[in-house]
Amino acid sequence: MKYSVFSLARNALSGHKNWQPAWRSPDPKPEYDVIIVGGGGHGLATAYYLAKVHGITNVAVLEKGYLGGGNVGRNTTIIRSNYLLPGNNPFYEKSLQLWEGLEQDFNFNAMVSQRGVVNLFHSDGQRDAFVRRGNAMRIHGVDAEILDTHALRELMPFLNFNDGRFPIMGGLMQRRGGTVRHDAVAWGFARGADMRGVDVIQHCEVTGIRREKGRVVGVETSRGFIGCKKLGLAAAGNSSTVAKMAGLELPIESHVLQAFVSEGIKPWIDNVVTFGVGHFYISQSDKGGLVFGGDIDGYNSYAQRGNLPTVEHVVECGLAMIPSLSRARVLRSWGGIMDMSMDGSPIIDKTGIDNLYLNAGWCYGGFKATPASGWCFAHTIANDAPHELNSQMRLDRFRTGYVMDETAHGAQPNLH
Amino acid sequence: MAYLINCPHCGQRTTDEFYIKGDASKQRPGTIGDDTMNQWHDYVHIRDNVRGRTAEHWHHTGGCRQWLVVERDTVSHEVYAVAPASSRTPGKTSATPARKSAARKTPARNTTSRKTARGEKK
Numbered sequence: 001m002k003y004s005v006f007s008l009a010r011n012a013l014s015g016h017k018n019w020q021p022a023w024r025s026p027d028p029k030p031e032y033d034v035i036i037v038g039g040g041g042h043g044l045a046t047a048y049y050l051a052k053v054h055g056i057t058n059v060a061v062l063e064k065g066y067l068g069g070g071n072v073g074r075n076t077t078i079i080r081s082n083y084l085l086p087g088n089n090p091f092y093e094k095s096l097q098l099w100e101g102l103e104q105d106f107n108f109n110a111m112v113s114q115r116g117v118v119n120l121f122h123s124d125g126q127r128d129a130f131v132r133r134g135n136a137m138r139i140h141g142v143d144a145e146i147l148d149t150h151a152l153r154e155l156m157p158f159l160n161f162n163d164g165r166f167p168i169m170g171g172l173m174q175r176r177g178g179t180v181r182h183d184a185v186a187w188g189f190a191r192g193a194d195m196r197g198v199d200v201i202q203h204c205e206v207t208g209i210r211r212e213k214g215r216v217v218g219v220e221t222s223r224g225f226i227g228c229k230k231l232g233l234a235a236a237g238n239s240s241t242v243a244k245m246a247g248l249e250l251p252i253e254s255h256v257l258q259a260f261v262s263e264g265i266k267p268w269i270d271n272v273v274t275f276g277v278g279h280f281y282i283s284q285s286d287k288g289g290l291v292f293g294g295d296i297d298g299y300n301s302y303a304q305r306g307n308l309p310t311v312e313h314v315v316e317c318g319l320a321m322i323p324s325l326s327r328a329r330v331l332r333s334w335g336g337i338m339d340m341s342m343d344g345s346p347i348i349d350k351t352g353i354d355n356l357y358l359n360a361g362w363c364y365g366g367f368k369a370t371p372a373s374g375w376c377f378a379h380t381i382a383n384d385a386p387h388e389l390n391s392q393m394r395l396d397r398f399r400t401g402y403v404m405d406e407t408a409h410g411a412q413p414n415l416h
Numbered sequence: 417m418a419y420l421i422n423c424p425h426c427g428q429r430t431t432d433e434f435y436i437k438g439d440a441s442k443q444r445p446g447t448i449g450d451d452t453m454n455q456w457h458d459y460v461h462i463r464d465n466v467r468g469r470t471a472e473h474w475h476h477t478g479g480c481r482q483w484l485v486v487e488r489d490t491v492s493h494e495v496y497a498v499a500p501a502s503s504r505t506p507g508k509t510s511a512t513p514a515r516k517s518a519a520r521k522t523p524a525r526n527t528t529s530r531k532t533a534r535g536e537k538k
């Protein structure tokens with residue numbers, strides 16, 4: 001059923017008792033043209049675009065838990081396309097463009113809010129770096145502007161402008177950046193894919209990848225063997241575990257990233273704003289909660305929970321940037337498992353095994369990438385070749401030296 | 417993760433005194449030989465990324481500044497053992513057997529015998 005003001009009125013008249021579930025819960029078929037492992041944002045978006053753009057509808061998405069239980073429902077919901085490198089920037093800009101039309105496209109309210117993302121800078125050197133990044137964005141046709149302290153004071157009077165050591169000197173603003181309601185993204189893509197014939201199968205864990213003469217013929221799962229002609233992996237933090245089932249070892253480490261939300265307060269922070277001295281970013285949800293986060297904990301983990309030293313560190317950064325934050329109380333905190341790649345950039349590629357495709361290495365920035373990641377991964381699977389937009393997100397770039405290291409930290413994932 | 421790490425030199429210290437370098441199963445390759453580039457690629461970029469028991473190089477930056485090997489579990493975050501990195505014999509420096517091929521299938525590893533040999537307690 002299409003959601004519209006008419007369907008709302010019709011269902012209101014019948015007391016809202018006749019709404020149908022947003023997607024079916026089918027039993028797995030014996031075989032599919034394409035199976036996607038992982039029902040996070042990327043897996044679901046891939047299935048959606050396979051069906052919508054490429055007409056491939058005999059597709060299953062296998063999710064070991066429930067939809068939205070992974071990172072797609074754990075992130076701080078920031079979207080932006082303020083990247084520096086040529087292999088990254090056009091991809092993230094494509095993603096932002098897809099976000100801009102997404103709700104109409106999949107007929108679901110994902111609360112896409114282009115409220116603007118501001119990165120603060122605190123020194124001449126840092127300003128130069130951000131001006132350079134802004135120029136790189138504009139060369140790619142992406143919006144970027146440098147705000148001085150006057151403009152910032154108008155937008156964010158609560159910032160600690162006159163810190164003795166790290167005064168705020170300005171910020172790089174991308175007005176088209178913002179936030180999206182994260183779990184609605186999973187639900188919208190799931191519903192859109194389901195409406196086009198895709199089987200979204202929850203509580204179905206992939207435990208093995210069966211191969212014959214090198215090719216993948218299907219997957220072993222907690223609900224039995226399921227055959228497939230092509231297999232796509234989109235397991236985010238568990239990418240290494242799943243890839244090992246096909247004998248692949250990846251340039252990836254799994255790390256935990258925490259996030260926090262405060263009690264709900266009146267509208268206060270209108271934009272997304274990031275600190276330039278330590279790692280800290282904050283926005284205010286439509287419910288009023290302050291949503292914020294910082295660095296990964298720094299040790300390899302599959303635990304989906306973090307530690308107190310990082311909590312302290314994040315809060316210290318927050319208070320240094322916005323002293324009045326000390327008055328707000330933290331309501332909840334949680335963690336998600338990041339697939340940290342060795343250069344901080346993702347992988348959307350073929351794997352060297354004929355009909356096996358890989359989508360991984362999203363680090364802590366994969367939410368904003370969700371639509372473009374699904375769009376490019378669907379293209380790569382359907383055509384057995386990458387799209388121009390993901391042509392540099394290669395698995396073999398680490399061997400050949402064509403890494404895409406935005407921060408130039410080298411092969412040390414806990415520093416990206 | 418366990419908040420306190422028992423440094424063999426300094427005793428119980430908080431985790432934020434340490435810098436974590438990562439996977440201790442990797443062996444630094446030599447500089448000459450036919451397969452050197454592949455070995456370096458493997459050493460620098462490829463990770464076993466174990467879900468479960470693992471061994472890592474930690475640097476006690478805020479204490480004795482010695483390199484340690486910490487054995488712990490990446491799911492339960494339990495820490496099993498902390499030893500000076502220098503006490504580990506080359507070739508056996510890890511929870512994982514020395515890697516030969518890039519396509520090792522089973523993540524199972526033989527930690528028990530080595531641990532008893534070093535007389536470590538859980």
Ligand SMILES: Cc1cc2nc3c(=O)[nH]c(=O)nc-3n(C[C@H](O)[C@H](O)[C@H](O)COP(=O)(O)OP(=O)(O)OC[C@H]3O[C@@H](n4cnc5c(N)ncnc54)[C@H](O)[C@@H]3O)c2cc1C
Pocket residue numbers: 037038039040041042043062063064065066068069070071072073074075076077078079204205206207234235236237238242257258259293334335336337338362363364365366367368369
């Ligand atoms: C705290 C936090 C804050 C973040 N903030 C941001 C942000 O502000 N902006 C941004 O762009 N990004 C952010 N990210 C990163 C972003 O959330 C991730 O990069 C992105 O969601 C990963 O893709 P996904 O949605 O497909 O992952 P997931 O939702 O994790 O999907 C992967 C799915 O695979 C399933 N799976 C794994 N193994 C198996 C198996 N064997 N069989 C079947 N299913 C399996 C998992 O259960 C999971 O549901 C953040 C992440 C976290 C944790």
Ligand SMILES: [Zn+2]
Pocket residue numbers: 423424425426427476479480481482
């Ligand atoms: Zn010490």
